[in-house]
Amino acid sequence: MITDNTPIVRARDVMHKKILSIDGMATAREAAAKMRSEKVYSLLVEKRHADDAWGILVYHDFIKGVIIPGRSSEEVNVYEIMTKPIITVPADMDIRYVARLLYRAGIRRAPVDDRGELVGVISLSSLILDNELF
Numbered sequence: 001m002i003t004d005n006t007p008i009v010r011a012r013d014v015m016h017k018k019i020l021s022i023d024g025m026a027t028a029r030e031a032a033a034k035m036r037s038e039k040v041y042s043l044l045v046e047k048r049h050a051d052d053a054w055g056i057l058v059y060h061d062f063i064k065g066v067i068i069p070g071r072s073s074e075e076v077n078v079y080e081i082m083t084k085p086i087i088t089v090p091a092d093m094d095i096r097y098v099a100r101l102l103y104r105a106g107i108r109r110a111p112v113d114d115r116g117e118l119v120g121v122i123s124l125s126s127l128i129l130d131n132e133l134f
Contacts, residue, residue: 011098012091014127015112015120021046024055024079028066031057031078042109042121045082054111054118055084088113089122099127 021044022031031043045055057078065081066073087105089098091114102110102124109123 009095010091011089011093011095011112011122012114012120014095015091015122016126017120019044019111019118019121022057022078024048024077024082026078027074028062028076028078028081029073032062032073035059041123043078044086044111044118044121045078045084053085054088055079055082056086056109056111057082058109086111088118090114091119095127098122099124 018038018040020034020038020040022034024045035041035043042056042058045057047054055078061081061083062073065071066076087101087107087110089101089110089112091112093101102108102122108125109121111118112120112122
């Protein structure tokens, strides 16, 4: 249990710093190939312009947008199956609140934001696997 003298672990302390992105016009096949080759579970979908929002593509999006409807991954563009806008986590947020936010939002991972710049990705598994709380 966390006590008053236990240092606070923040999102930036356990996030994955490797951020990979893809253009929304890429095909689902291209996105899946990139995710496999880079061994990641999500890709950020690039903004189209400065006022646009980031998107995110996760494995679940391939299931609901390609596999279940029986569509060809070469004919489906990333922008058709991605989630947008995304929930971001402040870099200095206590991981207890990160866990609560992700759980209540029903998501497994989110980009980490540091003053308007995306600096990493945090996941529910990183809260447990990369953390000395357990």
